[in-house]
Amino acid sequence: MSYVAVRIAVHDPATAAERRQNAAHGASRGSVPGTMQAPKGRKQTPHLQILAGPCAARMLATCLVLSFALIACARQKSPDTPQTVSSTLLPATMNSDDPAPKPSINSSRAMQYVRDVVAFGPRPIGSPNHKKLETYITSHLKGVPVEDDAFIAETPEGKFPVRNIIAKFPGTRDGIIVIAGHYDTNYPLRNTGYVGANDGGSSTAILLELANQLRGKKRDGYSVWLLWTDGEEAVKQWSATDSLYGTRHLAEKWQKDGTLKKIKAFLLTDMIGDADLNIEQDMNSTPWLENVVLQAATRLGYQSHFFGRSIPVEDDHLPFVHKGVPSADLIDLDYGYNNVFHHTPQDTLDKLSPQSLEIVGSVLMETVRLLDKM
Ligand code: 1BN
Ligand code: ZN
Numbered sequence: 001m002s003y004v005a006v007r008i009a010v011h012d013p014a015t016a017a018e019r020r021q022n023a024a025h026g027a028s029r030g031s032v033p034g035t036m037q038a039p040k041g042r043k044q045t046p047h048l049q050i051l052a053g054p055c056a057a058r059m060l061a062t063c064l065v066l067s068f069a070l071i072a073c074a075r076q077k078s079p080d081t082p083q084t085v086s087s088t089l090l091p092a093t094m095n096s097d098d099p100a101p102k103p104s105i106n107s108s109r110a111m112q113y114v115r116d117v118v119a120f121g122p123r124p125i126g127s128p129n130h131k132k133l134e135t136y137i138t139s140h141l142k143g144v145p146v147e148d149d150a151f152i153a154e155t156p157e158g159k160f161p162v163r164n165i166i167a168k169f170p171g172t173r174d175g176i177i178v179i180a181g182h183y184d185t186n187y188p189l190r191n192t193g194y195v196g197a198n199d200g201g202s203s204t205a206i207l208l209e210l211a212n213q214l215r216g217k218k219r220d221g222y223s224v225w226l227l228w229t230d231g232e233e234a235v236k237q238w239s240a241t242d243s244l245y246g247t248r249h250l251a252e253k254w255q256k257d258g259t260l261k262k263i264k265a266f267l268l269t270d271m272i273g274d275a276d277l278n279i280e281q282d283m284n285s286t287p288w289l290e291n292v293v294l295q296a297a298t299r300l301g302y303q304s305h306f307f308g309r310s311i312p313v314e315d316d317h318l319p320f321v322h323k324g325v326p327s328a329d330l331i332d333l334d335y336g337y338n339n340v341f342h343h344t345p346q347d348t349l350d351k352l353s354p355q356s357l358e359i360v361g362s363v364l365m366e367t368v369r370l371l372d373k374m
Contacts, residue, residue: 118196279330297359
């Protein structure tokens, strides 16, 4: 696929580091539930914060140079094919006149799935609620070929059963698109009333709704595999060895059995239910795949919810990224002001909206459609 222009991403390392600290450690260890209040109203965007800083002049200069480059590219196009600058931003596969119907999901049903999942209570690995959720997920996949990747994980808290669940929707094209999200919830918070409505609940639910959209339809494209990952959360403190238990195991397994080289794209969803949806541009994800996601979002008119901030994210896509699989993590790490609800008992249903599930669900389906055409 060829591109004729570049997307401008903004990265603020200090802010990213601060927020990761809060998300990964501070909130899960030290914060007292209920003491932090999210200010009302829309958050200030990272772009604006950066433009107010000392690098403003350099940023502005960079933007101007890139803008001129875009215009120059547009002018280089053949004079007998009229081009607008915006159409030159689209990859060769995407045509702004594409008559294909715009996908959508049943977002009230997806929201009901989140409610059902949250009603099980905390769902950390090894718990009875986790087991109930496994049964809930598989009972929604009747008639769909399902594969399990079940094993015993060695963790700093002992041995735990871990089970990745894979639902397969075969296509006519050789190759696989994986859409993944974790269903386990934070382990250290298991006795605090933490239910992980967004972190664990939203990803479980969006995959269940995508299964509804895919089942019973002929796929004229790549096979789509829906993957409910397990053991994503750390049991003590997030590190390379205490996290991502399920996907580290599965990436190894798929490398050994030859599945890995058939995967065209690994699309991860995590914390995608926040009513104030801001999907990060993840610096650990694959740029061309994120670009396809952005094209999908743009076609559906949802681009304002995507990639306002660039940060590196450690999540279930990493074991696949490390093995060379094109991957994109769709995650919102701005859950409440400064991510204050992440990994706290405040991660509850009232912060979520069906519209956010609709945005991510339909963008995922549109991304698959664009990938099928590439
Ligand atoms: C996402 C949801 N993660 C854990 N639960 C991974 C992560 C942890 C991402 C900390 C960023 C910061
Ligand atoms: Zn988490």
